[in-house]
Amino acid sequence: MTDHPNQFPKLHNAAWPGVVGKGDDDANPVIELDEMLDLTAAAQVDGRKFDGVDIFLYDPHISIDSTDEQLEDVARRVKERGLVIGSVVAPVWEPTGGGPAGGTKDDIEAFLTQVRKGCSVAKRLTEIGIRPYGVVRLDSAMPVADWIKDPHANQSRIADTFKAAADIAEEYDQRLAAEGEICWGGMHSWRKMADLLERVGHPERFGFQADMAHTLLYLLGYNAPEDAILPQDFDWNDKDRLDHAFRELTHILRPWTIDFHVAQNDASVHGTGSHDKTGRHCLPDDPNGKLDIAHDAGYWLRDEHGDVLTTCRHICWDGCMFPNDVMHSADTWNHILAAMLSVQDAHGWNE
Template identity: 60%
Template sequence: MQNNNYPKLHNASWPGVVGKGPDSEPPISIDTMIDLTANAEVDGIKFDGFDLFLFDPHMDIDASDDDIKKMADKAVAKNLEIGSLVAPVWTPTGGGSAMGSKEEREKFVTQVRKACRIAQKLRELGVRPHGIVRIDSSVDPVSWAADPSANTKLIAETFREACDVASDFGESLAAEGEICWGGMHGWKTMINTLEAVDRPNIGFQADMAHTLLYLLGYNKPDERILPENFQWDDRATLTDGLKTLTDALRPWTIDFHVAQNDGTVFGSGTHDKTGRHCQASDPNGKLNIPEDAGYWLRNDDGTLTKRFKHICWDGCMFPNEVMMQPKTWNDILGAMIKVREQHGWHEAE
């Protein structure tokens, strides 16, 4: 039996939607994703909740109060809570580029407003005790690079307006550390953008699979941390790189994804050169999941940050055949339990 009960362990629902569709495999319904999450169990320990993508067919960003109540009821019925939400800020989903035209930026903020409304409703229903609303810049690095200074200023302005909207709902926004988003595609660039926003309710969402690629300078070679001739069996150099990265970004981190990466990139369209998530047990995984999670979850003096009350597994782009196997989710849960054993704490409930 595990002594630590925090951070709570969440599964992401969006792997059932991301990368699925007409050109790929069919989406996996939210009901199925909830069932897969609820049914996972390792040594009597189960997932505590799931994080939610506000995107059809899982949840409409324009959901009615009744629809939101139904989602809350789905979670409660399986003894799960809901945590962080993903706002669909991208152009194809009704949003727009954070550094785009006035109209595009207004659409971006509107999507954040809608997401924060749902977040607040779920909180009021008692099913969402903690979590953030995730955003990104909704633009590619090449477009950003046409004028880095002006474009960072525009992104910061849009994020600032979004933060002010989120504050009205009692919410915080977390900028996703994924290398496919302009103004967020390098670790120093990400910090510059966050500093330019200058709002207390914005932070960083660290995903172990995505942030690993910051070390390699994909999409931002001048911010590469690991040497050009780096070999993955050089654990000492990797550890030093992870410490450099996490020391810089940890103070900003308000949401955390446990994940694995094989050191390669994958993607197309707006998700160009993004991190390839691996299964928790993948022998090609480059991360020691419980050890490397600690660089994010502990300060440089070894004390726990306790900046967030739950952590979430992210495994986008898994084939449906893999996702429908109970072993997949038990392996993931087992990895997260190890993270909590090493870097968690206990609170009376």
């Protein structure tokens, strides 16, 4: 009898921590895709390994304008390491070719162009045989400071843009997931995120991506104090109140959740570039981490009755902004894999 009897949800690592926040100083250059794949493939705990990777469709990893030949090469490199690809991130932000979903006509056109390209790449990776499941991830790409200038009009424009994105996803037989990250306008609180999802109203094509590091901050109302469930000076030793807060949050957003990121957070915020005041990802065993990872993941991965949900075929570790010396350590990925296994053990299933 294995200590890890479940095979689902499959366990993925994210490749984008090799790109996000990298290249700004000599100590932390971009970590190439092949090295991220090698680090992922080398991790092992109790004979178990990562099943796959989630990827960022952005140079220098994988261009969103990749040719079929280039995508086939990516598929070969992933497969050679015993991995598959799951969810893909479309670069919908202005500096990466997109634009705010609540912006001008040109902004919205650029946003939707990136969504279309992302869906096309995702579909092609499935056809090649390297991507058995997963979503195309996006967000509003609109800073909160811009959104609050005209909340009603901006929320309406974002919803209309997301509806158009859902129509594009249907063309390519893909599903889109909006990540609940507090730095993006219209999505910067749980109530506003739920409002957008309801306005779009296409759960078969457009859902929510819950990242444990980001959704923790939904509870505290960063960037939206009016929607706080807990005070920002909350006593983290009050586990009963924290459990109640998670139940309130997930009761609203869990029905929309189609993609899930395992993460740790110390309840502080961190910003880099356009990602202002967003969740600070910590290592799973960080002593300042406020999440009981395996326990708290259950609020997202089980229903109101405590039954395991099979909506998310895979789960992904998301940890950005770690220094390169941390990311180059094999122990880092073994500890992360162990955290992922603890979630699968607690809330997984077999088929």
